[in-house]
Amino acid sequence: MKNKATQIIRNTAVNIGRLLMAATFIFSGYVKAIDPLGTQYKLADYLQAMGLGSFLPEWTLLVGAVLLAALEFSLGIFLLFAIRRHLVSKIVLALMSIMTLLTLWIVIANPVKDCGCFGDAVVLSNGQTFIKNIILLAIALMLQKWPTSMVRFVSKKTQWIVINYTVIFALALSAWSLWDLPPFDFRPYHVGANIAQGMKIPQGAPQPQFETTFILEKNGQQKEFTLDNYPDSTWTFVDSKTVQTAEGYVPPIHDFSIQDNKTGEDITQEVLNDTGYTFLLISPTLAYADDSNFGRIDQIYEFAQDYGYRFICLTASSDKDIAKWQDITGAEYPFYTTDATTLKTMIRSNPGLMLLHHGTIIQKWSHNKLPQPEELNQPLEKSALGKMPSDSIPRKILLMLMWFVLPLTLLAIADRLWAWTTWVKKKKENANKIISTFNKKEKKMRKKIVAGNWKMNMNLQDGVALAKEINEALVADKPNCDVVICTPFIHLASVAQVLNAEVVGLGAENCADKEKGAYTGEVSAEMVKSTGAQYVILGHSERRQYYGETAEILKEKVELALKNGLKVIFCCGETLEEREAEKQNEVVKAELEGSVFHLDAEAWKNIILAYEPIWAIGTGKTATSDQAEEMLAYIRSIVAEKYGNEAAEETSILYGGSCKASNAPELFAKPNIDGGLIGGASLKAADFKGIIDAWKK
Numbered sequence: 001m002k003n004k005a006t007q008i009i010r011n012t013a014v015n016i017g018r019l020l021m022a023a024t025f026i027f028s029g030y031v032k033a034i035d036p037l038g039t040q041y042k043l044a045d046y047l048q049a050m051g052l053g054s055f056l057p058e059w060t061l062l063v064g065a066v067l068l069a070a071l072e073f074s075l076g077i078f079l080l081f082a083i084r085r086h087l088v089s090k091i092v093l094a095l096m097s098i099m100t101l102l103t104l105w106i107v108i109a110n111p112v113k114d115c116g117c118f119g120d121a122v123v124l125s126n127g128q129t130f131i132k133n134i135i136l137l138a139i140a141l142m143l144q145k146w147p148t149s150m151v152r153f154v155s156k157k158t159q160w161i162v163i164n165y166t167v168i169f170a171l172a173l174s175a176w177s178l179w180d181l182p183p184f185d186f187r188p189y190h191v192g193a194n195i196a197q198g199m200k201i202p203q204g205a206p207q208p209q210f211e212t213t214f215i216l217e218k219n220g221q222q223k224e225f226t227l228d229n230y231p232d233s234t235w236t237f238v239d240s241k242t243v244q245t246a247e248g249y250v251p252p253i254h255d256f257s258i259q260d261n262k263t264g265e266d267i268t269q270e271v272l273n274d275t276g277y278t279f280l281l282i283s284p285t286l287a288y289a290d291d292s293n294f295g296r297i298d299q300i301y302e303f304a305q306d307y308g309y310r311f312i313c314l315t316a317s318s319d320k321d322i323a324k325w326q327d328i329t330g331a332e333y334p335f336y337t338t339d340a341t342t343l344k345t346m347i348r349s350n351p352g353l354m355l356l357h358h359g360t361i362i363q364k365w366s367h368n369k370l371p372q373p374e375e376l377n378q379p380l381e382k383s384a385l386g387k388m389p390s391d392s393i394p395r396k397i398l399l400m401l402m403w404f405v406l407p408l409t410l411l412a413i414a415d416r417l418w419a420w421t422t423w424v425k426k427k428k429e430n431a432n433k434i435i436s437t438f439n440k441k442e443k444k445m446r447k448k449i450v451a452g453n454w455k456m457n458m459n460l461q462d463g464v465a466l467a468k469e470i471n472e473a474l475v476a477d478k479p480n481c482d483v484v485i486c487t488p489f490i491h492l493a494s495v496a497q498v499l500n501a502e503v504v505g506l507g508a509e510n511c512a513d514k515e516k517g518a519y520t521g522e523v524s525a526e527m528v529k530s531t532g533a534q535y536v537i538l539g540h541s542e543r544r545q546y547y548g549e550t551a552e553i554l555k556e557k558v559e560l561a562l563k564n565g566l567k568v569i570f571c572c573g574e575t576l577e578e579r580e581a582e583k584q585n586e587v588v589k590a591e592l593e594g595s596v597f598h599l600d601a602e603a604w605k606n607i608i609l610a611y612e613p614i615w616a617i618g619t620g621k622t623a624t625s626d627q628a629e630e631m632l633a634y635i636r637s638i639v640a641e642k643y644g645n646e647a648a649e650e651t652s653i654l655y656g657g658s659c660k661a662s663n664a665p666e667l668f669a670k671p672n673i674d675g676g677l678i679g680g681a682s683l684k685a686a687d688f689k690g691i692i693d694a695w696k697k
């Protein structure tokens with residue numbers, strides 16, 4: 001019990017942890033994959049901080065960024081679907097260990113401002129990142145310890161589709177984002193942002209705090225002072241140092257300026273305050289800029305000239321590189337200087353084109369997706385180019401869902417349906433196999449039994465007389481089977497006296513579900529046993545129906561009966577409605593599971609089952625021999641599932657319900673029917689003997 005509870009807790013913890021980890025990896029991989037250049041810049045920052053700045057060529061960092069994004073995204077999806085659980089949990093643990101060490105270093109040494117784990121989408125401080133990684137590392141340890149507790153969402157046979165689709169999707173997403181621009185832009189220079197607004201410091205925003213320390217000297221001794229304890233003029237000033245004690249508010253855009261390199265003139269405000277349109281061609285380094293689309297750029301420049309729009313190129317390149325670019329592309333537009341990092345933040349394309357309208361970013365284009373010539377035949381005021389694209393974000397989200405989430409969801413649903421149908425099919429096949437094995441087999445050596453159930457009939461004298469008559473008849477003509485008569489409690493002690501125990505067994509029709517004590521009117525299993533009885537009927541439908549005996553009560557009764565050395569004739573069976581709804585198997589199985597299937601194999605040896613369809617009891621409507629055989633074969637198959645084939649072969653299963661001398665031979669001829677539990681026909685010695693004799697035919 002305790003083990004089961006621990007297992008449930010563990011499985012729940014592992015699966016919650018796995019979903020959290022999956023969500024983190026998917027998000028972190030995704031935001032890196034849609035911005036490979038941003039990830040590359042971050043990797044470069046790390047290498048710089050480690051003193052390995054120029055150790056690797058730029059393209060290797062870009063490849064590294066794409067692979068890192070694909071790795072994180074794919075691991076997240078694999079965790080989500082619980083694919084290759086052992087391997088994936090090991091890789092995740094290794095990755096988290098490295099990440100945690102790395103973040104411990106950035107917390108201590110502070111070499112980078114933020115870790116960049118989630119690109120620009122969620123910026124965490126180094127301390128927050130460290131705490132996040134400690135939690136994820138703990139989850140990774142748990143997943144690695146119990147990988148198989150992760151519940152699969154797709155079967156092993158289908159997982160290769162998810163693996164390939166995910167890896168290809170992640171790489172394609174990066175390639176697309178590199179060719180075009182990141183589909184989602186989390187930087188301060190996104191479409192719709194007003195640059196001047198982004199540079200503003202709101203009123204009352206915290207100012208940076210500084211403290212100045214003065215070093216002064218007197219009589220050859222130097223001492224440090226602040227403004228608060230500045231000494232008298234007998235001290236001579238030596239030096240002062242100022243340190244920042246608190247950071248002030250930093251606006252989202254704090255590093256944007258446009259300078260004319262030749263004149264030193266700053267035209268930032270002039271550009272931002274221009275109420276018209278301005279094209280900014282942006283290239284942090286012209287030496288690395290892609291020049292394949294220069295013709296299109298020149299066309300746009302001409303268009304700007306024609307309509308009187310400003311068109312300038314912002315770069316951080318040297319004059320030599322500018323001249324080279326002009327030489328290659330024939331560029332006639334003016335060049336201005338802006339910080340390289342700012343330019344890289346503004347647009348993830350080298351070169352990229354940005355359109356401003358009164359300082360607000362209206363459009364951004366990668367050099368691969370510049371406006372087409374046919375879009376440039378009317379002024380921006382009148383064309384779609386001059387307007388901010390309206391619904392692009394929901395549309396992009398929908399596209400992502402359609403291209404990735406939808407196919408995988410459909411795959412998972414199809415896979416689960418398929419797994420479920422094969423499971424059902426297999427289970428049916430197994431059950432049929434067991435049933436047909438039993439059907440084919442000759443009746444084994446298990447006991448054949450005919451048991452009478454007198455129910456509430458016969459007074460004491462009549463009962464004793466009937467018992468005597470049956471006993472005499474059977475002593476005179478030995479039966480081929482075990483015979484039992486089950487009588488009301490009041491008969492037991494007297495009937496026991498008249499029966500020859502080797503020939504006729506004695507049983508009660510019920511016993512209490514309590515051991516002993518203040519239970520007025522009840523008769524305990526121990527009392528039954530003390531009369532000389534060896535059997536007790538339990539679970540009869542009349543007791544379930546009229547006296548509210550539930551599976552739990554019957555379970556108690558069964559246990560007490562067995563404990564007191566009684567053999568139990570345990571009844572089961574369905575109502576007419578249940579049979580009409582074809583629920584008979586389900587009902588019978590539930591009855592056995594509820595009251596007897598908990599027994600161990602040793603206790604099971606003292607159980608005799610009796611299938612009594614309620615619709616056939618006392619109605620004169622017998623189940624056909626085929627119906628009865630089918631059910632008894634099924635019951636034997638579920639006993640076999642529970643206790644094994646051998647135990648099932650040795651379990652006696654009786655049929656009850658309007659069984660009489662006329663139909664008994666046909667019923668008893670069936671391989672799985674081991675005898676009968678007889679109601680009405682057990683109240684007359686001749687009728688009862690007629691049924692017993694069916695075993696002789």
Ligand SMILES: O=C(CO)COP(=O)(O)O
Pocket residue numbers: 453540612616617618619620656657658659677678679680681
């Ligand atoms: O309930 C029965 C035996 O327990 C069957 O009763 P009948 O044989 O009267 O149908």
